[in-house]
Amino acid sequence: MSEPMNRDVHEANRRSWNAATAAHNSHKRDQADFLRRGGSTLFPEELGLLGNIAGRRLVHLQCNAGQDTLSLARLGATVTGVDISDEAIEFARKLSADTGIPATFHRADVYDWLDAARQRREQFDIVFCSYGCVCWLSDLDRWAAGISAVLVPGGRIVAVDFHPVALMFDEHLNLAFPYFGKGEPLQWGEGVSDYVAASGPAMTPSGYQEGVQSFKNPHAAYEFQWHLGAILTALLRSGLRIDQFCEYPFFNAAKLYNDMREEGRRMYPPDRVPSFPLMFGVVAAKPDSNKA
Numbered sequence: 001m002s003e004p005m006n007r008d009v010h011e012a013n014r015r016s017w018n019a020a021t022a023a024h025n026s027h028k029r030d031q032a033d034f035l036r037r038g039g040s041t042l043f044p045e046e047l048g049l050l051g052n053i054a055g056r057r058l059v060h061l062q063c064n065a066g067q068d069t070l071s072l073a074r075l076g077a078t079v080t081g082v083d084i085s086d087e088a089i090e091f092a093r094k095l096s097a098d099t100g101i102p103a104t105f106h107r108a109d110v111y112d113w114l115d116a117a118r119q120r121r122e123q124f125d126i127v128f129c130s131y132g133c134v135c136w137l138s139d140l141d142r143w144a145a146g147i148s149a150v151l152v153p154g155g156r157i158v159a160v161d162f163h164p165v166a167l168m169f170d171e172h173l174n175l176a177f178p179y180f181g182k183g184e185p186l187q188w189g190e191g192v193s194d195y196v197a198a199s200g201p202a203m204t205p206s207g208y209q210e211g212v213q214s215f216k217n218p219h220a221a222y223e224f225q226w227h228l229g230a231i232l233t234a235l236l237r238s239g240l241r242i243d244q245f246c247e248y249p250f251f252n253a254a255k256l257y258n259d260m261r262e263e264g265r266r267m268y269p270p271d272r273v274p275s276f277p278l279m280f281g282v283v284a285a286k287p288d289s290n291k292a
């Protein structure tokens with residue numbers, strides 16, 4: 001298999017995510033207890049798009065520290081989580097052991113894992129990813145083709161992510177970043193931030209605790225501004241069929257702009273700003289020729 005583009009960039013992101021994940025988890029009170037008592041970190045948007053997952057084989061790509069992966073396992077799926085961050089996967093494995101919720105976690109670059117799974121002829125009913133996945137991908141076509149290859153016929157990818165339009169704005173809601181990123185990495189010198197501390201209780205369903213203060217990430221991070229056309233075209237080019245596409249005028253839990261209006265765990269732009277899409281959801285299925 002060919003090398004993923006920008007492996008150096010992926011490795012830089014691994015270091016940045018290792019540092020940030022430790023800070024993020026420091027703010028979340030006893031997560032094992034929360035999950036053991038039946039708590040879930042999932043939101044209604046992904047639950048609605050996923051539907052009934054009981055008995056399904058599900059792989060959660062870019063699963064970070066595994067809280068959503070284990071919440072999915074609690075719904076009856078057999079789950080595998082994949083993430084490039086050592087810190088995240090170590091935490092996820094411990095959380096699985098501490099809660100007794102079974103899951104398999106792999107520390108790997110998503111491109112390497114998809115290649116290896118295809119070679120092992122591993123197959124899944126559902127590929128899931130959410131809340132900050134697409135922006136870390138350096139090659140959308142290769143990502144979509146890899147996903148298509150590990151899906152059974154009739155299987156589907158469910159993704160809920162930040163909308164590319166929302167990612168054009170800085171925290172002051174100034175138009176700051178290009179919509180058409182053309183696959184060029186955008187460098188964040190300050191690295192992955194402690195957005196969990198900035199978002200507070202909405203992002204910590206197990207309870208917020210002070211944790212790491214004034215976190216400064218020593219490792220720069222690199223993101224990609226993929227526009228919607230590029231994301232949907234990559235899925236279509238890989239042979240998947242788009243079954244659902246949704247846009248939402250709020251972020252779930254993430255306070256990415258100043259002065260966001262909170263409605264429960266939903267974050268809306270301030271009232272003075274006209275509505276625009278903050279998240280999107282997509283379901284794309286691998287056609288089953290036996291059912292054509």
Ligand SMILES: C[S@@+](CC[C@H](N)C(=O)[O-])C[C@H]1O[C@@H](n2cnc3c(N)ncnc32)[C@H](O)[C@@H]1O
Pocket residue numbers: 010013014017062063064065066067068069082083084085088108109110111129130131132133136137
């Ligand atoms: C914003 S988090 C996703 C949050 C996740 N949905 C959850 O359940 O918490 C983005 C994740 O992407 C991972 N990541 C970034 N680049 C990656 C790559 N090339 N391969 C695998 N994981 C990657 C990071 O380590 C990080 O955990």
